[in-house]
Amino acid sequence: MAIPVIDFSTLNGDKRDETMALLHEACQKWGCFLIENHEIEGKLMEKVKKVINDYYEENLKESFYQSEIAKRLEKKQDTCDIDWESSFFIWHRPTSNIRKIPNLSEELWLVNSTSNI
Template identity: 65%
Template sequence: MVLVKEREMEIPVIDFGELDGENRIKTMSLLDHACDKWGFFMVENHGIDKDLMEKVKEMVNSHYEEHLKEKFYQSEMVKALSEGKTSDADWESSFFIWHKPTSNICKIPNISDELM
């Protein structure tokens, strides 16, 4: 498995271009290992158009800025952290408890025709 050092952390990299060849079993094994031991991984050669990925990224960032950012910074968790206080909550719980809106069912981002 290839590991990419991203800042101070190594991240497993899975080459999806190998899924349809003679290295399928090895690639699936690497994928299983990354999921089981790491919980995440980086994907290479996934076949998704880079322009489309950038458009989706812009849409997600715009939705965050418009609907989520202000509430996130007003959360008790962020206030405590900015004051230097610590918490027993882990980062994942903090993110999902305080960042996720109570209901976002009515706040569906505008998806341009280009992404459909």
């Protein structure tokens, strides 16, 4: 079983209706899909991934360290009911060097304005 793969090169042609139907079905039945031939520059894709991952990591870290699980782990209280992933995360996560959450639209605009899309 493999997730649906949708070829976006057919989106602006005679097969547009077929492509849109595949997209609709993938969203409805799978909730995810792989897009081929999307024509988005690799440099922009990498920048988008980095900005999103940085934002996610900073928010995830902040909310996790404020959670009751993290507080119990830091205080070395009883943790027998905490799964191993949570305890591994709190003890082995490297210290972040992120000082602020980036302005996503500004970051992406800067990359997009310098690319040849």
